Amino acid sequence: MTSLEPPVQQPGHQAPGVTDDESSIELKDIAGLSQGQIVRKRFFRHRGALVAMFVLLFIIVLAFSSVGPQFGSFKPGGWWQFTWNIAVAVENGGRPTISLFPFTFGNHPFGQDEVGRDIFAVVMRGTQQSLMIMVIVGGIATIIGTVVGAVSGFYRGATDAVLMRFTDIIITIPVIVIGAVLGRRFGIAGAPVLALILGLVLWTGLARLVRGEFLSLREREFVDAARVAGARDARIIFRHILPNAIGVIIVNSTLLMAAAILIETGLSFLGYGVQAPDTSLGKIISENQAAFSTRPWLFWWPGLFIIAIALCINFIGDGLRDAFDPRQRRMPTDRALARAKRLGPDGGKPDAAPAAGGDLNRAAAVVSSRGAGMQGGGPGTRGYSADKPNADDRPPRGDS
Incomplete structure (x- = not known):
């Protein structure tokens, strides 16, 4: 019986390799999932972002539940026995009463200042103010930057020229200078007013990024199809183009929030941010800078919370970037690659060599x-x- 001839490679044929196995693993991983489910799955696979999210949530709950929020004269109070604006008798020479061996908190785990205020309560109040500023700045800057960038990138022409030149003017003015001048004038009104001022000047970078995304997306086929269908410009912008640019907006919003808390800290340290009788993390460091060599714990705790909040926001932003960016691919393990190669592209049978002509x-x-x-x-x-x-x-x- 005559044997069949060995298979002949056709032009353009390429033997399956590691890249094909990686692609098959990636496709099987997201098969049958919606876009939101894919983003959520990728985000929860980012361990750094997941840990940072839980740490930030813990800080928020701790800050607002311990001493309680305060809105004008309304102050519901919290579970901590001391408040941030009332001095008590100094214990243990003002040093922290927290101990590891044996583990105990004591009455003043973060210590006390020279007048007897509990530093734990003061730091929690400062964390509340800093978090409030961070959220307000992020929201205002995101809204303004998204609207300006979307309108500029979609309409182009004279509209783009006017909006981008106005953006360039805002960029050339240092944020610290604007914040110092306006913060000195309106900082006495409280943290929300200072956050509003910072939000009005921190939107420029996001506007340029959104403009670039819209310039690219407005030339896509789905936008032409929407125009042919008779959709208005507002519907095309907010229902068709904006959802495709949401990844860039969310990621840069988190970075704006991290920058906002650092800028507020610098302004409060220089005396141009939150004014007395209120406080913030930067103001706590500014008030106790003369005691750095004698009572360093007055710097440790507010500085630790500033670093923790900024790092958490940055890690969350990094996880959101990986989740929204389709070009980010997770490298499979050697075991997953070996299993994909053994099972073949169909997931259940070994790879078969193609015959002549298929x-x-x-x-x-x-x-x-x-x-x-x-x-x-x-x-x-x-x-x-x-x-x-x-x-x-x-x-x-x-x-x-």
């Missing part, structure tokens, strides 16, 4: 069906095949 498996099926027919196990019809092959599919005669 019909080797089909020809083998014809030979098998003929043998079964001659042995009485098949229909018995000469040349029978379930696939009904043509004459060209039959193997050559001359069986020995």
Whole structure:
């Protein structure tokens, strides 16, 4: 019996490799999932962002539940026994009463200042103010930057020129200078007013990024289809283009929030931020800078919370960037690659080598069906095949 010829590689054929295995693993991982489910799954796979999210949530709950929020004269109070604006008798020389061996908190775990205020309560109040400023600045800057960038990138022309030149003017003025001048004037009104001022000047970077995204997305086919369907410009911007740029907006909003808390800290340290009788983390450091060599714990705790909040926001932003960016691919493990190569592209059968013209498996099926027919196990019809092959599919005669 004449043996079949070995398979011949067709032009453009490429043997499966590591890249194909990685692609098959990635496709199987997201098969049947919506865009929101894919983003959520990728975000929860980012361990750094997940840990940072829980740490930030813990800080928020601790700050607002311990001493309680205060809105004007309304102050519900918290579970901590001391408040941030009332001095008590100094214990342990003002040093922290927290101890590891044996583990105990004591009455003043973060220590006390020179007048007897509990530093834990003061730091919690400062954390509340800093978090409030961070959220307000992030929200205002995101809204202004998104609207300006979207309108500029979508309409282009004279609208783009006017909005971008106005953006350039805001960029050329240092944020610290604007914050210092306006913060000195309106900082006495409280943290929300200072946050509003900072939000009005920190939107420029986001506006430029959104403009670039809109310049690219407005030339896509789905935008042309929406125009042909009669959709108005507002609907195209907010229903078609904006959802495709949401990844860039969310990631840069988190970075804006991290920058806002650091800028507020610097302004409060210089005396241009939150003014007395209120406080913030930067103001706590500014008030106690003369005691750095004698009572360093007055700097440790507010500085630790500033670093923790900024790092958490940055890690969360990094996780959101990986989740929204389709170009970010997770490298599979060696075990997953070996399993994908063993199972093959269909997930259940080993990879089979392609025959000449792609019909080797089909020809083998014809030979098998003929043998079964001659042995009485098949229909018995000469040349029978379930696939009904043509004459060209039959193997050559001359069986020995």
